[in-house]
Amino acid sequence: MHLKMMCLGRNWEPDDDKYVENRNVDGAKPHSIPQEFSLLVRDAIKDSQALMNVEYVLPSMSPSICVVNFYTASGRLGLHQDKAESFESLRKGLPVVSFSIGDSAEFEYADQRDDKKAEKVLLESGDVLIFGGISRNIFHGVTKVQQNTAPKALLDQTNLRTGRLNLTFRQY
Numbered sequence: 778m779h780l781k782m783m784c785l786g787r788n789w790e791p792d793d794d795k796y797v798e799n800r801n802v803d804g805a806k807p808h809s810i811p812q813e814f815s816l817l818v819r820d821a822i823k824d825s826q827a828l829m830n831v832e833y834v835l836p837s838m839s840p841s842i843c844v845v846n847f848y849t850a851s852g853r854l855g856l857h858q859d860k861a862e863s864f865e866s867l868r869k870g871l872p873v874v875s876f877s878i879g880d881s882a883e884f885e886y887a888d889q890r891d892d893k894k895a896e897k898v899l900l901e902s903g904d905v906l907i908f909g910g911i912s913r914n915i916f917h918g919v920t921k922v923q924q925n926t927a928p929k930a931l932l933d934q935t936n937l938r939t940g941r942l943n944l945t946f947r948q949y
């Protein structure tokens with residue numbers, strides 16, 4: 778992992794790939810997920826279901842975890858699966874909902890851990906990426922952050938540092 782990370786709701790421990798009460802680095806408990814965030818997640822799933830008419834393959838979920846990642850220009854994240862959630866959550870294919878803010882990034886995804894077979898999509902500021910249902914276990918990662926691509930208005934109106942902020946929500 779070449780990024781900075783913190784969690785809301787529950788702490789995900791990258792070394793053990795599991796959720797813990799208190800994070801290893803300083804024993805801190807996570808803050809809860811603000812309700813505004815949960816509503817954004819709910820709306821994103823609803824909009825996606827309406828757009829694609831695939832409610833039966835994209836279940837709804839109520840997030841209990843938000844992984845907050847910050848990538849600088851050299852930030853990246855290797856191909857991995859999000860599989861530390863409960864057996865039930867994974868079995869039902871409850872979606873991962875991911876918001877991108879700031880610099881754009883190349884996001885890769887594949888059905889196996891093989892960069893050569895991965896497809897790529899550019900995630901720009903404001904994009905929401907959802908993978909659930911039969912796609913819940915896809916391998917995915919971030920290969921490159923495109924420096925200085927964040928919208929100027931965003932930087933002018935916020936204190937966001939140069940880089941990419943990603944908020945990824947899941948239901949345990």
Ligand SMILES: O=C(O)CCC(=O)C(=O)O
Nearest residue numbers: 844846859875919943945
């Ligand atoms: O930054 C991203 O777009 C992906 C983040 C991710 O895959 C994760 O936190 O598990």
Ligand SMILES: [Fe+2]
Nearest residue numbers: 857858859917
């Ligand atoms: Fe992930």
